[in-house]
Amino acid sequence: MSVTNERIFIIGGTGNVGERTVKAIAAKKVPITVLSRDPSKAQSTFSSIDASLLTVVKGGYDDLDTLKQVFPGHTRLFLLINHALGRMVQVKGAIARLAFASGIKQIVDLSSSGFGIPLYDNYLLTQHTLAEQAILDAAADHDDDRYVVLLRPTRFMTNLVTYYRPGLNDFEDTLDPDEKQSWISPNDIAGVAAYVLTDAMANHATSAYELTSQVITPTERAAILSRVLGRSYTYRQISPADYFSTLSQSLANYLPIRCIYDIATMVEHTPHVSRGISIFLGREPETLEAFLTANKHLLP
Ligand SMILES: NC(=O)c1ccc[n+]([C@@H]2O[C@H](COP(=O)([O-])OP(=O)(O)OC[C@H]3O[C@@H](n4cnc5c(N)ncnc54)[C@H](OP(=O)(O)O)[C@@H]3O)[C@@H](O)[C@H]2O)c1
Numbered sequence: 001m002s003v004t005n006e007r008i009f010i011i012g013g014t015g016n017v018g019e020r021t022v023k024a025i026a027a028k029k030v031p032i033t034v035l036s037r038d039p040s041k042a043q044s045t046f047s048s049i050d051a052s053l054l055t056v057v058k059g060g061y062d063d064l065d066t067l068k069q070v071f072p073g074h075t076r077l078f079l080l081i082n083h084a085l086g087r088m089v090q091v092k093g094a095i096a097r098l099a100f101a102s103g104i105k106q107i108v109d110l111s112s113s114g115f116g117i118p119l120y121d122n123y124l125l126t127q128h129t130l131a132e133q134a135i136l137d138a139a140a141d142h143d144d145d146r147y148v149v150l151l152r153p154t155r156f157m158t159n160l161v162t163y164y165r166p167g168l169n170d171f172e173d174t175l176d177p178d179e180k181q182s183w184i185s186p187n188d189i190a191g192v193a194a195y196v197l198t199d200a201m202a203n204h205a206t207s208a209y210e211l212t213s214q215v216i217t218p219t220e221r222a223a224i225l226s227r228v229l230g231r232s233y234t235y236r237q238i239s240p241a242d243y244f245s246t247l248s249q250s251l252a253n254y255l256p257i258r259c260i261y262d263i264a265t266m267v268e269h270t271p272h273v274s275r276g277i278s279i280f281l282g283r284e285p286e287t288l289e290a291f292l293t294a295n296k297h298l299l300p
Pocket of ligand 1 (some may be wrong): 018038059081083124153159
């Protein structure tokens with residue numbers, strides 16, 4: 001570790017990936033500042049962290065005046081913007097410009113895999129790609145070294161305990177039963193983020209890491225659910241139109257319709273496990289079975 005004299009700023013640190021990232025960095029005894037709209041919730045989320053390592057700042061993505069005051073003294077920024085905001089490109093660009101102007105040297109951006117899909121064919125993936133470019137443009141405004149590390153996770157395993165929870169004995173999707181699909185554990189994303197944020201910046205320079213923990217088919221997913229929950233699960237392949245209709249009922253208040261269309265119609269190209277995860281984490285990537293076993297209480 002090379003960051004004993006550094007302080008890391010975390011945006012999006014109280015959510016799914018962020019909380020795990022903050023805890024992984026704190027375990028390395030590196031001081032952290034977390035932005036949150038609800039500091040008391042953040043303090044209780046991180047009650048296990050040594051108070052001398054953690055500062056919580058009250059604010060949201062648009063509080064640029066607050067960020068301008070608090071960024072100086074930090075060397076790195078973890079940047080995660082919830083896509084539900086709908087202004088990811090503008091918000092990430094504005095925060096990146098401010099961060100680099102304040103002396104931050106490295107931004108680790110929680111982006112997304114492009115899944116091999118052409119730009120503009122998928123709305124949300126395109127927003128991530130354009131946001132990556134906005135951050136890279138902000139870095140290019142400076143003559144001295146500014147690093148941008150783009151983390152590009154595929155499908156979060158967390159989705160299976162939040163947005164796409166299985167039913168009691170079956171689950172639906174549009175894939176062929178033996179079609180491969182990529183999954184990433186939030187613990188693996190957080191582990192890689194913490195590794196990069198506490199490693200020498202030059203080791204990662206400006207680069208991107210595609211992140212997939214496991215590639216499985218719906219048939220294999222059914223077998224995993226059966227083992228984890230101790231009852232028989234089956235996969236039901238439905239049409240994109242039926243899936244769009246089902247997802248619209250559950251996600252329309254959270255995601256733009258265009259995102260729901262993309263989820264219902266998405267075809268992933270060349271899914272493969274990211275071999276680098278084990279180099280950074282010193283262990284194999286977390287399997288879906290291990291993740292679901294640890295989160296069994298969240299399943300039906
Ligand atoms: N789900 C997937 O399969 C998938 C795949 C690839 C990429 N992604 C990307 O991953 C990201 C989501 O990650 P996640 O699941 O960890 O997110 P999350 O759990 O929804 O966390 C959101 C975080 O953002 C903060 N936040 C929300 N609104 C805010 C605002 N207005 N101002 C400041 N902070 C705000 C929350 O902090 P407070 O509430 O404390 O303020 C919280 O820490 C998105 O960019 C998504 O596109 C997701």
